[in-house]
Amino acid sequence: MKYVAIIRQVPDGESKIKVEGGQVDLSGTTMILDQMDEYAVEEIIRLKEQHDGEAVVVAFGPERTEEAMRTALAMGADRGVLITAAGYVDPITQAAALAKVLAEEAPDVVFTGGQQADWDSQALGSATAEALGWPVITWTTAFELEDGKAKATHDLDEGAEVVRVELPAVFTAQQGLNEPRYPTLPGIMKAKKKEIKKIDAAELGVGGSKVEIVEQQIMELERKVKIIDGTKEPAAAAAELIKLLHEEAKVL
Amino acid sequence: MALDFSLTDEQKQLQQLARRFAREQVAPVAKENDEQARVPWELVEQLYEIGLLNISVPEAAGGLGLGLVEEVIIGEELGWADMGFYTIPMASELGITPILLAGSEEQQKRFLGPLTERPSLASFALSEPGNGSDAAALRTRAVRDGDHYVISGTKMWISNAKEADFNVVFATLNPEMRHKGVIAIVVENDREGVSFNKIHGKMGQRAAPTYEIIYDDVRVPAENLLGDEQSGFKIAMLTLDKTRIPVAAGSVGVARRALDEAAKYALEREAFGRPIADFQAIQFKLANMKIGLETARIYTLYAAWLADRGDPAHISASAVAKAYASEIAFEAANEAIQTLGGYGYVNDFPVEKLLRDVKLNQIYEGTNEIQRIIIARDILRALK
Numbered sequence: 103m104k105y106v107a108i109i110r111q112v113p114d115g116e117s118k119i120k121v122e123g124g125q126v127d128l129s130g131t132t133m134i135l136d137q138m139d140e141y142a143v144e145e146i147i148r149l150k151e152q153h154d155g156e157a158v159v160v161a162f163g164p165e166r167t168e169e170a171m172r173t174a175l176a177m178g179a180d181r182g183v184l185i186t187a188a189g190y191v192d193p194i195t196q197a198a199a200l201a202k203v204l205a206e207e208a209p210d211v212v213f214t215g216g217q218q219a220d221w222d223s224q225a226l227g228s229a230t231a232e233a234l235g236w237p238v239i240t241w242t243t244a245f246e247l248e249d250g251k252a253k254a255t256h257d258l259d260e261g262a263e264v265v266r267v268e269l270p271a272v273f274t275a276q277q278g279l280n281e282p283r284y285p286t287l288p289g290i291m292k293a294k295k296k297e298i299k300k301i302d303a304a305e306l307g308v309g310g311s312k313v314e315i316v317e318q319q320i321m322e323l324e325r326k327v328k329i330i331d332g333t334k335e336p337a338a339a340a341a342e343l344i345k346l347l348h349e350e351a352k353v354l
Numbered sequence: 355m356a357l358d359f360s361l362t363d364e365q366k367q368l369q370q371l372a373r374r375f376a377r378e379q380v381a382p383v384a385k386e387n388d389e390q391a392r393v394p395w396e397l398v399e400q401l402y403e404i405g406l407l408n409i410s411v412p413e414a415a416g417g418l419g420l421g422l423v424e425e426v427i428i429g430e431e432l433g434w435a436d437m438g439f440y441t442i443p444m445a446s447e448l449g450i451t452p453i454l455l456a457g458s459e460e461q462q463k464r465f466l467g468p469l470t471e472r473p474s475l476a477s478f479a480l481s482e483p484g485n486g487s488d489a490a491a492l493r494t495r496a497v498r499d500g501d502h503y504v505i506s507g508t509k510m511w512i513s514n515a516k517e518a519d520f521n522v523v524f525a526t527l528n529p530e531m532r533h534k535g536v537i538a539i540v541v542e543n544d545r546e547g548v549s550f551n552k553i554h555g556k557m558g559q560r561a562a563p564t565y566e567i568i569y570d571d572v573r574v575p576a577e578n579l580l581g582d583e584q585s586g587f588k589i590a591m592l593t594l595d596k597t598r599i600p601v602a603a604g605s606v607g608v609a610r611r612a613l614d615e616a617a618k619y620a621l622e623r624e625a626f627g628r629p630i631a632d633f634q635a636i637q638f639k640l641a642n643m644k645i646g647l648e649t650a651r652i653y654t655l656y657a658a659w660l661a662d663r664g665d666p667a668h669i670s671a672s673a674v675a676k677a678y679a680s681e682i683a684f685e686a687a688n689e690a691i692q693t694l695g696g697y698g699y700v701n702d703f704p705v706e707k708l709l710r711d712v713k714l715n716q717i718y719e720g721t722n723e724i725q726r727i728i729i730a731r732d733i734l735r736a737l738k
Contacts, residue, residue, distance in 0.1 A: 116377075134370070172367060284375060287405030287418060290367045 111170035138215025141275035176285030197229035433607025445513035449476025477518035515565035536586035558710030646682030
């Protein structure tokens with residue numbers, strides 16, 4: 103069997119991001135494998151370890167995406183295919199290019215992160231499935247292969263459901279699906295010898311972007327401090343505190 | 355055009371891996387391990403799992419055969435998170451190095467091979483209760499008895515020691531011969547007559563275990579001897595010429611942490627109606643920390659690069675790096691405490707621990723005074 107993880111390279115949440123002239127400037131930012139995609143990479147490596155076959159990572163992005171791809175290879179994926187394109191490309195256009203590569207690779211199972219950390223978009227997995235005409239299961243928290251089909255648990259707004267799905271199919275990953283491993287130092291050294299095939303998006307007949315980013319802004323977060331006076335009516339203050347913790351802070 | 359300061363792609367990935375591990379696994383438990391003087395063995399296991407433990411073991415013995423540049427990259431990241439914890443893998447490399455330098459291929463396979471097969475450590479036993487800087491004055495005795503050596507004596511301030519598989523022990527066949535009588539011999543910890551006393555009450559680096567070792571007529575086969583009967587002292591010195599570079603790397607990590615914490619606090623803390631980062635008194639502190647950090651980091655990498663190339667200039671360079679980096683790091687920790695004021699003095703914030711930890715970097719693997727003697731001898735030898 104063949105398992106594919108579609109991955110992306112995104113800014114590290116811990117690093118600072120600048121906006122220059124209305125556009126995000128990533129030149130001084132540490133770029134990493136999208137943490138949501140780590141669940142996808144971990145899952146295809148586990149599938150390979152349990153059932154044999156091949157674990158392949160596929161990506162659409164600028165040349166530098168190769169770094170994130172090497173991380174996935176250092177975790178244990180076998181090889182990579184990188185569709186290169188500069189600048190912002192919307193997920194529907196990306197999916198069209200990814201679908202062409204996937205149709206040729208003909209995997210049984212495709213995983214990708216449930217949400218892309220940089221655009222907060224959840225479209226890539228579903229759009230790729232649609233372009234291929236394959237079923238999609240989003241927000242997967244459990245997955246197993248069973249008689250040539252897949253059995254998966256996925257989250258709903260108010261609960262979860264277990265589904266059986268014919269393969270090939272696309273699954274989007276999230277926290278809870280597994281515990282992604284760290285790459286290893288021997289893995290890093292082996293990864294440099296693993297194949298990354300690069301294809302220019304234009305060669306796949308995919309060019310430009312249907313959506314153009316005109317201007318970007320960074321949200322300024324202000325620390326919210328609310329002080330409840332507990333000196334006069336402590337019981338009412340406590341009730342108010344519990345209400346705020348529940349409804350606004352959403353920690354209870 | 356040969357000058358090139360860039361890391362290879364693999365080194366960058368190694369740095370990213372070590373940084374992430376340090377941030378996610380080591381830093382969050384550093385305070386607790388310090389408070390309880392607890393050896394975080396589970397972190398040693400994780401370090402082994404991701405391949406960052408005992409990285410210098412040669413490929414022929416089953417390891418990765420990496421060099422000091424890689425060790426320095428890891429050392430800065432782990433030192434940033436917890437210098438005390440970093441001393442554990444660092445001291446293991448210290449125990450491995452004499453075997454790399456003087457061990458036969460058979461000895462390397464026998465002693466170092468197992469270190470790649472499970473989470474395990476090596477250790478280096480030179481200092482004694484009555485000698486440190488004057489290493490040639492050691493009193494642990496080795497007596498040849500047929501195809502064995504019988505070792506007896508006490509070693510002091512030994513990092514890892516009991517937690518390791520073996521100690522590379524320096525002992526003398528004849529104390530009157532001073533350095534010419536010293537042998538280096540691998541003594542496995544499970545031999546009869548080996549016992550340990552843990553040293554308590556350390557000021558810092560409390561996650562790192564430190565022991566006194568007592569060898570009571572321990573019989574060790576002659577096949578465990580490294581080099582010949584005259585080479586022990588030389589092996590010790592050649593080892594320290596290399597292994598004080600990771601001490602510098604850990605110090606660079608401490609300095610970076612001090613700057614990170616001080617700068618973050620300076621932006622958040624207000625006085626006289628504005629963040630204290632607005633004041634020149636604080637800005638100068640931050641700038642001085644940065645000057646020390648950047649120069650120590652690049653020089654430490656330079657010393658590692660020289661050592662990896664086998665250039666004898668690394669002997670002096672490693673002494674410069676060790677003394678300099680540990681001093682700028684101590685100063686950075688001191689200034690970070692000053693920047694945080696009262697908060698810097700209590701362990702709710704991580705900066706007081708930086709100072710307690712990095713004090714040891716000025717002492718172990720050759721005090722900074724000894725480093726200066728090494729540097730001065732190198733200057734004067736060139737003129738003679």
